Amino acid sequence: MEENKRTEIGELGEFGLIDHLNKSIVIKNPSTFKGIGDDAAVIEAGDHVKVVTTDLLIEGVHFDLAYAPLQHVGFKAVAVNVSDIAAMNAIPKQITVSIALSNRFSVEAVDALYSGVNAAAEHYNVDVIGGDTTASRSGLVISITAIGEAKKEELSYRSGAKVNDIICATGDLGGALVGLQILEREKQVFMANPDMKPDLDKYTFVTARQLKPDARMDIIHEMRELGIVPTSMLDISDGLASELFHICKASNVGVTIYEDKLPIDKQTFDTAVELGLDPITCVLNGGEDYELLFTIDQKDFEKLEKHADIHFIGHTTKPEEGKNLVTKSGTVVELKAQGWKHF
Numbered sequence: 001m002e003e004n005k006r007t008e009i010g011e012l013g014e015f016g017l018i019d020h021l022n023k024s025i026v027i028k029n030p031s032t033f034k035g036i037g038d039d040a041a042v043i044e045a046g047d048h049v050k051v052v053t054t055d056l057l058i059e060g061v062h063f064d065l066a067y068a069p070l071q072h073v074g075f076k077a078v079a080v081n082v083s084d085i086a087a088m089n090a091i092p093k094q095i096t097v098s099i100a101l102s103n104r105f106s107v108e109a110v111d112a113l114y115s116g117v118n119a120a121a122e123h124y125n126v127d128v129i130g131g132d133t134t135a136s137r138s139g140l141v142i143s144i145t146a147i148g149e150a151k152k153e154e155l156s157y158r159s160g161a162k163v164n165d166i167i168c169a170t171g172d173l174g175g176a177l178v179g180l181q182i183l184e185r186e187k188q189v190f191m192a193n194p195d196m197k198p199d200l201d202k203y204t205f206v207t208a209r210q211l212k213p214d215a216r217m218d219i220i221h222e223m224r225e226l227g228i229v230p231t232s233m234l235d236i237s238d239g240l241a242s243e244l245f246h247i248c249k250a251s252n253v254g255v256t257i258y259e260d261k262l263p264i265d266k267q268t269f270d271t272a273v274e275l276g277l278d279p280i281t282c283v284l285n286g287g288e289d290y291e292l293l294f295t296i297d298q299k300d301f302e303k304l305e306k307h308a309d310i311h312f313i314g315h316t317t318k319p320e321e322g323k324n325l326v327t328k329s330g331t332v333v334e335l336k337a338q339g340w341k342h343f
């Protein structure tokens with residue numbers, strides 16, 4: 001019977017669930033310039049626009065306090081929101097911070113969490129302007145909303161890429177996933193034998209990539225100085241392949257990327273191999289690196305060509321050419337997006 005139908009959320013997945021909920025939303029205010037569907041919403045505000053994004057982090061789903069210090073959780077909660085503001089090519093200005101806590105947490109623990117929030121607010125030059133605190137039945141929940149500013153013509157959406165644009169990725173990729181695997185492995189070792197001290201010295205880079213990511217506002221400011229507005233942009237929170245698929249869908253283009261151009265740190269590569277993971281799979285499908293993925297018009301290439309931390313990984317194509325990865329041996333394989341599955 002239809003009224004008793006039960007659909008598992010896992011059948012839809014995260015993006016399917018967003019599409020499903022989006023169907024029932026009707027925009028009523030002309031100042032709502034862009035609603036759901038990009039890294040942040042866009043609101044008209046006189047001679048400029050405001051961009052707004054929000055993220056919810058749940059203990060046991062997004063972070064594990066067995067290995068994530070509360071300061072880092074606080075910092076990361078801000079950084080992931082700032083990263084979505086950066087992804088719109090906007091400048092973050094304000095945040096609100098809401099937390100729910102069980103009685104397991106002391107005032108000192110809350111102070112530790114907020115020391116991370118405040119350090120990030122300082123680092124990204126944003127003001128904490130409000131929030132809410134409430135009780136939780138189990139564990140810690142932290143929700144942050146970030147508000148940024150830009151001129152309308154400065155914004156980069158997912159939908160602006162044209163055929164033959166150059167695809168750029170900042171920093172290095174896969175580290176956060178590899179770091180998470182190491183932290184999980186050491187946690188299992190510790191739980192099996194609490195006398196064992198976890199030995200993380202060899203893995204400081206990858207564990208930091210997981211625990212304390214940095215939103216790439218530096219790149220946004222540099223591109224502004226160079227007068228570059230990316231034709232499309234998003235931040236890499238769910239994995240490079242998944243983010244490329246978003247650009248393809250929103251911009252109606254295909255992509256060709258090159259394995260030998262993909263940025264991976266040596267420690268990420270070596271640790272992936274040690275863990276029995278394919279490093280390139282970590283780069284393509286690892287989440288939470290919070291680097292930027294963007295496309296530029298070919299005319300802007302010269303301005304970024306020498307940049308040490310921007311990598312030119314491929315180019316956009318006609319949509320019918322599909323999504324392709326050219327391997328080191330020159331073989332063309334179809335890109336598959338796996339993304340991050342919470343459900």
Ligand SMILES: [Mg+2]
Nearest residue numbers: 039084235237
């Ligand atoms: Mg994003």
